């Protein structure tokens with residue numbers, strides 16, 4: 001399996017604070033990966049490291065099979081920063097011309113299509129555009145580069161719903177037709193569920209969930225049933241319990257299935273939002289990696305568990 005991103009013990013410290021710590025994971029080539037987590041979790045920091053805007057304080061990072069320090073592959077990676085840095089005095093047309101002159105694989109057709117479908121005047125000055133319009137120009141630059149790895153920091157944040165839908169469609173089409181790997185941070189779980197097939201969740205600078213969204217979903221169940229005794233039922237001990245809720249005699253739990261579920265309990269597959277919220281509300285629950293996301297390093301993310309392809313649970317790898 002080819003990796004688009006491979007992090008081993010990756011860390012980034014700003015002054016005394018670690019924005020990312022002990023991150024070890026893999027994102028396979030060709031996926032559309034959502035990067036999610038609370039404010040300050042380290043999403044932009046990770047994208048900046050992958051975009052070669054900053055350097056790691058610890059660990060190593062490989063991009064498209066080469067060490068991140070190797071700048072020869074720069075043309076294969078496009079990074080869209082959260083603040084959309086563009087030359088404000090350039091017109092839209094001049095901005096695209098700059099993209100064309102700087103990038104050997106430049107695709108004028110796709111860049112123009114993105115700009116045109118937003119109704120932008122090619123002669124408009126970038127500095128006078130609205131935030132959403134500037135986002136569109138920045139996206140046109142990123143797509144026009146025709147990268148193998150597209151790193152997008154909250155690409156939909158300032159786009160109207162119609163524009164977000166159009167750009168989302170373009171993202172998925174690029175990934176499908178060109179094999180482009182897309183890594184996009186987002187706070188919109190609906191966008192991630194609709195567009196992404198892979199997920200990396202960060203919290204407090206560490207990876208909490210990583211892998212194919214389908215596999216992460218099917219590893220979990222929401223179980224509910226009547227429970228009369230104090231405390232959770234003993235059968236739950238066979239599973240990793242993410243969180244529980246009791247209402248009267250009804251107990252509901254989000255679990256990672258590791259054993260049998262009694263027939264008199266209802267079990268349903270949760271949606272992505274339920275897993276994310278449960279995982280983020282329960283920082284003590286081990287991180288979860290699917291087989292394709294997991295990297296053996298000897299440096300861990302604290303306690304971890306794995307799913308798929310013979311990956312076994314691992315305790316305290318740190």
Ligand SMILES: Nc1ncnc2c1ncn2[C@@H]1O[C@H](COP(=O)(O)OP(=O)(O)OP(=O)(O)O)[C@@H](O)[C@H]1O
Nearest residue numbers: 014015018019037038039040041042043044045046
């Ligand atoms: N240049 C910097 N100097 C100092 N601290 C920084 C810098 N950039 C980020 N940080 C800190 O690193 C941590 C992670 O920030 P980061 O921007 O990566 O989070 P994020 O997940 O992208 O958040 P958000 O969802 O709010 O955009 C935060 O505590 C932040 O204050």
